Amino acid sequence: MTPDFEAQLRAVSLRVTRPRLAVLSALRDHPHVDTDAVIDLVRADHPTVSHQAVYDVLRALTDAGLIRRIQPAGATARYESRVADNHHHVVCRSCGAIADVECAAGHAPCLTASDDHGFVIDEAEVVYWGVCPDCATSTKPTESASSEGTR
Amino acid sequence: MTPDFEAQLRAVSLRVTRPRLAVLSALRDHPHVDTDAVIDLVRADHPTVSHQAVYDVLRALTDAGLIRRIQPAGATARYESRVADNHHHVVCRSCGAIADVECAAGHAPCLTASDDHGFVIDEAEVVYWGVCPDCATSTKPTESASSEGTR
DNA sequence: ACGACAAACTTGATTCATTCCAGATAAGGG
DNA sequence: CCCTTATCTGGAATGAATCAAGTTTGTCGT
Known part of the structure; x- marks a missing residue:
């Protein structure tokens, strides 16, 4: 199964950008990762992406319902793409x-x-x-x- | 019911100090308060208590099981004395x-x-x-x- | 009651996740 | 292709929580 990230983004009226595709791809391959890990994963393919972009993307995708934010007590925020x-x-x-x-x-x-x-x-x-x-x-x-x- | 805080502390092998009694008293009267609110409540009676003391006390009491730490996603830590x-x-x-x-x-x-x-x-x-x-x-x-x- | 030792506290600096800001860039409708 | 503005870059700032060094104080043993 190869999710069409581009279609997912357009479905919620979000622009299709490289950082967003990279974040969605990272979360598909690595469930339950924290923000820092997402930054590392994204930069493996796109080294110039800023940390702020990842924070913005994670928030935008969370608000749009494409990903879910989970935050166990005493830990940093983690994200997963399983939302259905x-x-x-x-x-x-x-x-x-x-x-x-x-x-x-x-x-x-x-x-x-x-x-x-x-x-x-x-x-x-x-x-x-x-x-x-x-x-x-x-x-x-x-x-x-x-x-x-x-x- | 008037809890005997001193006995509670001794029961878990913790020394009886003013900051600890003040924290227990504050949590009895104000359930679900965050650390900052505890500091304010404690200082109402004992103005010289440091914020670090409150952090230490909250951790010690939590480890001892006298209070419970709750931390909803996206919020700061809160504490309550209802543990039974x-x-x-x-x-x-x-x-x-x-x-x-x-x-x-x-x-x-x-x-x-x-x-x-x-x-x-x-x-x-x-x-x-x-x-x-x-x-x-x-x-x-x-x-x-x-x-x-x-x- | 007294002294000693370790737990507990004070003060102040530090870490770290997250957010704020201003300017540069690029997605996509017209 | 151009224009608008959502989005990204780079860097500084916030704030809860922790760490560190030195001082006070509760509790136990004599």
Whole structure:
């Protein structure tokens, strides 16, 4: 599948520019990257792109709904291009790694608050906190010599 | 209920100091405040307390489990003293106001991921996004004809 | 009660993600 | 092809949070 980034941009009335195509391409190949990583990825192909351009592009694409911004507590902002469904994320407490988790309900908000305090709720964001497989094995190698793979 | 802050601190092997008692007191009276607000509240009683002391105290109390740190995407860190239950929050997209929402299940994690990718999950954090009653009325001209600016 | 030691605090500088600004460039409708 | 203006470049500024060095103070042992 080769996404037509140009068509995506035109569909939301955004001009088709090299930085924007590069950002979309970077996010397609690298889900859950932070702004700094996006800058590096973009500059691999277009070394002259400024950091401000990447910040502007990420904001424009987020506002347009082409990408999604995720920001786990205590971490810098990350972006992903999966926006069609409203899925959730697992975040590793140790290394910050992020993985996708399917949402039970296919539509937002997937949960209903018991008492909404009069708020008009349009989205329920779920973040699962835990330890990723890599960190689990590397931090506890002493006692779990036998049971390495619990997966 | 009058919490015995001194006993709480001793219970987790933390020294009883004025800045810590002041922070606990401030959080009891003002839920969901950010660090800056805590500094102001503490200095109302103890003007000489440094901002660094407040940062240190907030971290120490958070690590000890006496308070909880919450950080909605795009906002600064906020703290609350309600830690016994694992409840969730509604956040206003417009003004950032936060309200508590009871959790259906009384224990963490209250949700189970459909596919945990091998992660060892210990908590499911839920953030409901929406618009608070105040912002809803001020942006919709249906009912806010004249004076409203109460916040 | 007293002294010692380490935890905790004060002061001040520093980091780092993000935003602001002014001027240059280029996308795309006419 | 030209004009308008959205977008990009380069550089400075903001602000939450952290780091570092030195001083104070809570708590324990005698």
